[in-house]
Amino acid sequence: MYKIVKRRELNPTVVMIEVEAPLVARSAEPGQFIILRTDEDGERIPLTVADFDRERGTVSVIFQIVGATTYKLSLKGEGDYLRDFAGPLGMPTKTEGINKVCIVGGGVGCAIALPIAKKLHGMGVKVTSIIGFRSKDLVILEDEFEAVSDELVVMTDDGSYGREGNVCVPLKEKLEGGETFDKVITIGPLVMMKFVTLTTKPFGIPCVVSMNPIMIDGTGMCGGCRLSLVKDGERVTKFACVDGPDFNGYEVDFDEAMLRSSMYKNFERHAYDAACNLLKKEEV
Amino acid sequence: MAKVNMNIGRQPMPVRSPEERRRDFLEVALGYTEELALNEASRCLDCKTMPCVSGCPVNIAIPEFISKIKDGDFEGAYKVINRSSSLPAVCGRVCPQENQCEAKCVRGIKSEPVAIGRLERFVADLHNAREREKTEPVSNNGKQVAIIGSGPAGLAAAGDLASFGYGVTVFEALHTEGGVLSYGIPEFRLPKSIVKKEVDNLKAAGVKFLTNTIIGKTLTVDELFDMGYEAVFIGSGAGLPNFMGISGEGLNGVYSANEFLTRSNLMKAYLDSPDTPIMKGGKVAVVGGGNVAMDAARVAARLGAEKVYIVYRRSMQELPARREEVEHALEEGIEFMLLTAPVEILGYNNPDDKRDAKNGFVSGMRCVKMELGEPDEKGRRSPKVIEGSEFEIELDCVIMAIGTSPNPLIKSTTEGLEVNRRGGIIVNEATGATSREGVFAGGDAVTGAATVISAMGAGKLAAAAIDKYLKEKD
Numbered sequence: 001m002y003k004i005v006k007r008r009e010l011n012p013t014v015v016m017i018e019v020e021a022p023l024v025a026r027s028a029e030p031g032q033f034i035i036l037r038t039d040e041d042g043e044r045i046p047l048t049v050a051d052f053d054r055e056r057g058t059v060s061v062i063f064q065i066v067g068a069t070t071y072k073l074s075l076k077g078e079g080d081y082l083r084d085f086a087g088p089l090g091m092p093t094k095t096e097g098i099n100k101v102c103i104v105g106g107g108v109g110c111a112i113a114l115p116i117a118k119k120l121h122g123m124g125v126k127v128t129s130i131i132g133f134r135s136k137d138l139v140i141l142e143d144e145f146e147a148v149s150d151e152l153v154v155m156t157d158d159g160s161y162g163r164e165g166n167v168c169v170p171l172k173e174k175l176e177g178g179e180t181f182d183k184v185i186t187i188g189p190l191v192m193m194k195f196v197t198l199t200t201k202p203f204g205i206p207c208v209v210s211m212n213p214i215m216i217d218g219t220g221m222c223g224g225c226r227l228s229l230v231k232d233g234e235r236v237t238k239f240a241c242v243d244g245p246d247f248n249g250y251e252v253d254f255d256e257a258m259l260r261s262s263m264y265k266n267f268e269r270h271a272y273d274a275a276c277n278l279l280k281k282e283e284v
Numbered sequence: 285m286a287k288v289n290m291n292i293g294r295q296p297m298p299v300r301s302p303e304e305r306r307r308d309f310l311e312v313a314l315g316y317t318e319e320l321a322l323n324e325a326s327r328c329l330d331c332k333t334m335p336c337v338s339g340c341p342v343n344i345a346i347p348e349f350i351s352k353i354k355d356g357d358f359e360g361a362y363k364v365i366n367r368s369s370s371l372p373a374v375c376g377r378v379c380p381q382e383n384q385c386e387a388k389c390v391r392g393i394k395s396e397p398v399a400i401g402r403l404e405r406f407v408a409d410l411h412n413a414r415e416r417e418k419t420e421p422v423s424n425n426g427k428q429v430a431i432i433g434s435g436p437a438g439l440a441a442a443g444d445l446a447s448f449g450y451g452v453t454v455f456e457a458l459h460t461e462g463g464v465l466s467y468g469i470p471e472f473r474l475p476k477s478i479v480k481k482e483v484d485n486l487k488a489a490g491v492k493f494l495t496n497t498i499i500g501k502t503l504t505v506d507e508l509f510d511m512g513y514e515a516v517f518i519g520s521g522a523g524l525p526n527f528m529g530i531s532g533e534g535l536n537g538v539y540s541a542n543e544f545l546t547r548s549n550l551m552k553a554y555l556d557s558p559d560t561p562i563m564k565g566g567k568v569a570v571v572g573g574g575n576v577a578m579d580a581a582r583v584a585a586r587l588g589a590e591k592v593y594i595v596y597r598r599s600m601q602e603l604p605a606r607r608e609e610v611e612h613a614l615e616e617g618i619e620f621m622l623l624t625a626p627v628e629i630l631g632y633n634n635p636d637d638k639r640d641a642k643n644g645f646v647s648g649m650r651c652v653k654m655e656l657g658e659p660d661e662k663g664r665r666s667p668k669v670i671e672g673s674e675f676e677i678e679l680d681c682v683i684m685a686i687g688t689s690p691n692p693l694i695k696s697t698t699e700g701l702e703v704n705r706r707g708g709i710i711v712n713e714a715t716g717a718t719s720r721e722g723v724f725a726g727g728d729a730v731t732g733a734a735t736v737i738s739a740m741g742a743g744k745l746a747a748a749a750i751d752k753y754l755k756e757k758d
Contacts, residue, residue, distance in 0.1 A: 023502050037459060041552060043559035044459070069559060084459040086496035216546050216560075219457050219498055220691050221467075223525040223540035226533075237527055237534075242692065256534045259644030263536040266641070267561040274557065 002036075002085040005058060007078050010140040013065045014108050015074050016050065022057030024087045030115035031093030031210065031246055034059060035218045037084040038076065043069045046215055048112040048245070049088060059087070062111030062140075068271035089218040090245045093185065093208070095119055100126040102174070102181045103149075104167050104196050106188025107133060110141050112210055113187045114148070121148040128181070129153070130170050132192070136161035167192065168199045175203045183208060186249065190258045197249035207249035211240045213260060227260070228253040289326040294396035302615040306585055309471045309554050312612060313377070316406040325353040328398045331390055336400060339388035342741040344368040346385055346400055353403060362411040365404060370440040371740055373412055373478050376405025378469060379737045380575075380606045412481055421490030425449040427754055430513040432499045432694065435463020436736045437519030437727030439482060440743030441750075442491045448751050452491045453513070457498040460550060463521055464728075465736070467550035468542070470579050472586070473609075476549075500693030505701070505723060514757070515722045515750045518709060519743055522728035523691025527684055528571070532629025537563055537646035541572070541580045541685035548583050566680030567591040569649055571626055573598065576733075577685035578609040581618045584683065592618050593677070597625040597654050597667045623654040623667065627674070629682055648678045688733050698723070708732055716746030717753075724750055 006018035024034060033048045051060040065074050076082070093116050101120055105113035110131045121127045127148060132155040133139045139161055145152050153170045154162030163170065171184070180203075186196040187210040200207045215225035220242040227244075229236045229251040238244065298314040299305075305312050316324065328350040336346045345364050352361035365372045381387075381401035389397030429445050431438045434456040442452045460466050462479040487493065499505065499520070508516050525540030527533050544562070547553040551560035568584040570577045573596035585592045594613070596603060599622050603610055614620070632647040634640035653673035656665035690707035702710045702719035709718055709725040716724040726742025728734055 023497065027502065041559065043551070084496050086457070086459070086498060087502065089498065089501055216543060216551065217458060217467075219501075219693060220524050221521075222543035222546050223527070224543045226527075228534050237529070239524065242524075253534070256644075260534065260536060262644070264561040271559065271561070 001081040001083065004076055004078055004080050004082065006060075007076070010062065011138050014062060014111075014138075014140055015065070016060055016062045016111070017073075017076070018051075018053075018058045018060045019082060019085055020057060021059050021085045021087075024059050024085065025052045025054050025057045028052040028059055028088040029092035030095075030119045031112075032088035032090050033212075033218070033245060034061060034085060034087030035089065035215075036061075036073075036082050036086070038069065038072045039083050042072070042083060044084070044216055044218070045069050045073075046089070046212065046218055046241075048210070048212065049115065050111045051115055059085075062108060064108040066272075067268040068274065071272060086218070090241055091243070093119075093210075093246050095123060095125075098125050098182045100128075100181050102128045102130065102171065102184045104171060104184060104186040104188070105129070105131045106167055106186075106192040107138070108140070109188030109192075109210070110145070113185070114141055114144055116185060116187075117145065118148045121150075126150050128174070130155065130167045132156070132167035132188070133161075134158065166195070168195050171196065172199050175200065175205070181205055186210075190254055190261060193249065194254040197252075197254075201250060208246050209249040209252060211245045211247055211252070211257065213240050213257065214263060215241050217241075227257050287326070288329055289323070292323055292327065294327070294399055295320045295324040295402075297399070297402055299612075302617070305472065306616040307588070309586055311475055312472050315409055316402050321353060321403060321406045322356075324399050324403055325350050327391060328354075329390055335388035335390065336385040336398075339385040340368075341384065341735070341738045342368045342744060344385075344404075349407070350398070350400075350403060353407065358407050358410050359414075361403075361407040365407065368744075369737075369740065370443045370744065371436060371482055371736070372404055372408035374436070374465060374474060374482065375737050375740065376401050376403075376408050377474050377478075378735075380735060382607055384737070412478070421488075422447055422449050424451050424490070427451065428453065428513045429750060429754075430455060430508045430516045431519065432505075432516065433457075433463055433519040433521055433727075433729070434461040434483070434493060435465060435519060435521050435727065435739065437729075437739040437743035437746075438463065438517065439486065440740040441517045441519060441726070441747045442486055442743075443489070444744055444747035445750060446486065446489045446491050448747070450751075450754075454486075454491060454493045455497045455499050455503070456493060456495045457520075458550065459495050461493050461495065463519075467546045468576070468579070470545065470549055470583050471554075472582070473579065498693065500697045505694065505698040505720075509722070514754055515724065517716070517743070517746050517750065518694060518718070518723065518725040518729055519727045519739065520691060520694055520729045522688035522733045524689045525684065526687045526689060528626065528686065530626060530628055532631055532646070532649075533684070535629055535631040535646050536644050537679075537681045538629060539563075539681070539683045541570070541576045541683055542688065544580050544683050545576070545583065548587070554583070554587060562587065563681050564588050565590065567593075567678060568681040568683065569593045569595050569621075569626075569677065569679050570683045570685055571595045572685030572687075573603040573605060574685060574687075574733075575605045575609055577683075578605045578613050578618075580683045580685050582613055582616060584681070585616055585618060589681075593621050594618055595621045595624050595626060595649075595651065597623065598665070599623055599656065602664065621651070621677075623656070624651050625654055625667070625669070626651050626682075630676065646679055646682055648676050649682060650674060650676050688728075690729060690732065694729075706732060714745075715749035715752075716742060717749060722753070
């Protein structure tokens with residue numbers, strides 16, 4: 001059992017929890033993920049490491065309430081326990097050989113982007129962060145990004161905060177204005193990452209994307225997290241859990257990944273409704 | 285000596301009828317009654333040459349345990365088996381006896397072999413049903429051994445090492461112990477209560493289990509030595525599922541057998557309101573002909589599929605699955621498309637409506653018919669495509685059950701651990717010793733996908749070798 005030592009709501013649907021897991025905290029690195037189960041017979045869900053404290057032996061994860069499991073997870077408070085918490089899984093984000101980086105985060109993906117920005121900033125890398133949200137009330141981690149970025153641009157789709165528009169707008173302006181980066185690292189919704197790669201491609205800058213597909217074991221056993229890379233016209237199957245989650249954005253077949261991410265959409269909607277109904281009944 | 289009965293045939297295993305069992309997950313085979321067991325035991329000739337023992341990967345003293353059954357000493361029979369096997373209730377159910385002990389049985393020459401596996405299961409189940417005398421932990425000799433993986437190899441090694449007096453910790457990556465016994469083999473063939481019992485027995489004997497701990501990620505093999513473990517056994521299993529590399533394998537509704545079975549078995553997606561989803565119903569094709577393929581097909585049928593096909597490129601004769609599993613599958617209405625190979629998985633795509641919920645899902649599979657050529661050096665006849673034989677079947681789900689490749693997690697984080705060209709860990713076959721001092725390995729991590737009993741045998745072999753190694757080290 002793994003104790004939740006701290007819980008914080010970042011916006012109405014995004015929650016951060018800090019969990020006691022000393023063995024995971026010992027070796028976790030930015031870009032890696034964990035798999036947790038809330039309760040016995042619960043679903044295994046992968047969540048990327050948002051922060052870790054080796055001394056306190058804790059790992060923080062940030063999640064958005066999107067389905068039955070994340071809803072149940074959101075109901076756990078400080079002092080409550082998670083049934084399982086395994087990791088760190090996947091390969092850490094590569095941080096070598098970078099002097100100047102642009103980090104592009106979208107929505108809850110910013111939670112994953114932050115530790116990478118933090119690590120690079122700590123290494124003396126010049127960090128430009130572009131973070132985007134749908135509207136003002138969904139903005140998260142602005143102060144945290146401010147602290148680890150040489151430049152921070154906040155975007156909202158509806159213009160209710162920061163600049164209006166999506167993250168590709170300032171990215172494109174910078175690149176067209178002659179700014180260069182050794183690497184662009186982007187984390188967020190698949191469609192956003194796809195458009196970030198399309199934006200950077202004409203400028204020949206390496207673009208790394210962080211994939212977060214459906215998976216079960218996270219150790220390379222089930223193959224559910226597979227995605228296709230297209231390398232020199234050849235399709236190659238990779239497993240996000242052991243080969244990733246970071247991939248060369250120019251090789252990822254995003255259209256397939258988007259379809260695969262919707263495999264259990266109907267099931268999830270029903271499960272979410274069922275979980276909510278069940279809890280409503282318990283309240284009565 | 286008990287008399288040999290030459291007049292009765294092999295006693296049939298009582299099974300639930302296909303109509304009754306095809307839609308539920310309760311165990312198919314019910315096990316021998318005492319009468320059936322005594323009858324079957326009486327068929328054993330108690331040969332002095334004991335050919336059956338040589339067919340057993342762990343050399344169980346088969347005529348000796350059957351003699352005990354003849355005498356009505358069922359617990360004595362269990363003790364004989366238990367000398368060589370850590371998991372009799374498991375192996376009595378899942379061993380391919382027809383290719384092992386029973387293949388060598390002298391009775392099989394003129395009639396049918398003695399049903400050794402069914403007798404093993406009978407005594408093991410009787411033993412498990414009995415009130416247990418509490419297993420006391422053997423006094424610890426102060427030395428610690430780490431076991432990686434709690435599948436059949438790891439459980440066998442852990443049991444033996446604990447009984448030798450070592451402090452044993454088993455590291456398991458998943459949240460439940462048992463490895464393939466938990467995530468792979470379905471409930472109707474191996475009830476999870478049996479696996480739990482085996483694990484609980486080891487816990488009572490002092491073995492510690494650490495779940496959610498991935499060696500190669502959470503901790504490395506070198507860190508295990510730093511923590512004070514003096515020897516390490518790697519029984520991490522087979523790993524990455526293979527795909528065919530044909531077009532359409534990324535479509536929704538295409539599973540590896542590992543994923544499909546894990547969702548159903550480990551995550552209990554077969555229950556009424558599971559948290560973990562799985563595709564239920566529709567038309568399902570399972571590609572492959574091994575036991576895993578049979579398991580996946582029978583799970584799909586139980587989850588409510590209207591049609592389940594086994595698609596296999598050779599003929600019935602070459603099917604690698606156990607005969608009994610094939611027979612059960614046939615009885616349950618699984619349709620065998622033999623001498624057939626997939627060439628493309630077809631997907632649904634509505635060009636007029638990008639939001640059509642069926643877009644990206646499997647709609648069918650294009651296949652070719654095959655014929656068998658001349659036998660190769662191993663005697664296996666390799667299949668060849670019949671020109672112009674292409675045809676399509678309508679499907680909602682495709683399950684790839686065509687084997688696995690070794691998992692790279694431990695290899696890539698353990699310096700000096702040598703692996704073969706296929707990624708299997710290289711060991712001394714007599715001891716399980718790897719290229720790293722103090723590191724032993726066995727089971728699928730070494731051989732690639734094989735059987736429960738051979739993994740168990742490798743675990744026992746390594747346990748003896750670890751004992752010898754640690755004693756000589758002093």
